[in-house]
Amino acid sequence: MTRVAVLALVVTHPAFAAENPWTRIKAPAEGRPESIGSPSAGCVRGATALTKDSGKGYVLVRPSRGRNFGHPRLVTLIEEIAKERTGRKQAPLLIGDLGLPRGGPTMSAHSSHQTGLDADIWYHQHRQWIGRRQVTIRDRERLYAPGMVDKKRLAVTRAFGNDQRELLRSFAISPEVDRILVHFAIKRELCRRMPHEPWIRKIRPWFGHDHHFHVRLICSPSDPLCRKGDPIPEGNGCDNTLDWWWSAEARSDETKNLDRQEHPVMPTLPAECAPLATDSRQT
Secondary structure, eight states: OOOOOOSOSOOBTTTTGGGOHHHHOOSOOOSSOEEEEETTEEEEESOEEOOSOOOSSEEEOSGGGOOOEEOHHHHHHHHHHHHHHHHTTOOOEEEOOOBOTTOOOOSSSOSOOOSSOEEEEEOOOOGGGTTOSOOOHHHHHHOOOOOSEETTTTEEOTTOSHHHHHHHHHHHTSTTEEEEEEEHHHHHHHHHHOTTOGGGGGEEEESSOSSEEEEEEOOOTTOTTBOOOOOOOSSOSOSGGGGGGGSHHHHHHHHHHHHHHHSOBOOOOOGGGHHHHHOSOOO
16 A cells, blocks of 8 residues: 555644644544554554543643643553652652644644654652642643753753653663653763663753653554654764764754744655544544
8 A cells, every 4th residue: 555645735833733633633543552654754543641640650741732642552651660660759750742642743842742652751850749649730730840951051950860860761771662862961961970871872862852851662563554763873872973962063953953843844644644633533
């Protein structure tokens, strides 16, 4: 079957946002869980919701966005790590965006988060919520996410410490995790402190990501339509290639990246996503 574009040609935000079918759908598509396409051009069938309730070792922040859906493997991983942290009386995980009920583009600053395999985890450890069984919606909507990087020096601040390194490790050691995107200054800090830890190979430098990190799972062999990203280069990523992120060229690329976030475009999606976007059960 030839995979062709089925939803729309390139249309810019915000004009297309109101017409985006993916943001109007409120329920996952029934059927066997399956990630389809790539992180920036795809969808997901059989997604499950990360509950908006609190008190399970994690707190879903900004719940009003409705981006708390993911492949069951992603939800299970978050719940397992949260449970482990609760047993050690650590601060609850602060969970940002996963994806929409059926994935697809959000037409927001996120170009990825489309196949149910991506999640944003805050670095911040809100110790005031340790042991709290319920956190109000108001508190979760208003909670501030402090950054971990001094944007002038392009170096980590004192806020980035053992708790943040341990949080990254807890996700990176999972065989389900393909890679984790962090601010490049955070990658350098890990290289400086623990270059021999094998898990830091999965920690990949990127723009932004100074107040949260982006977890991406591997494509499962049971999801043949899931498109893998480029493989991670050999080595731990602590060589001189890391220096590029502090170059003038990188600063120019960062400006371009910010422009793409402010003016996202509708991607060309796999043909297999069409039934998920046109299903009449949208509410």
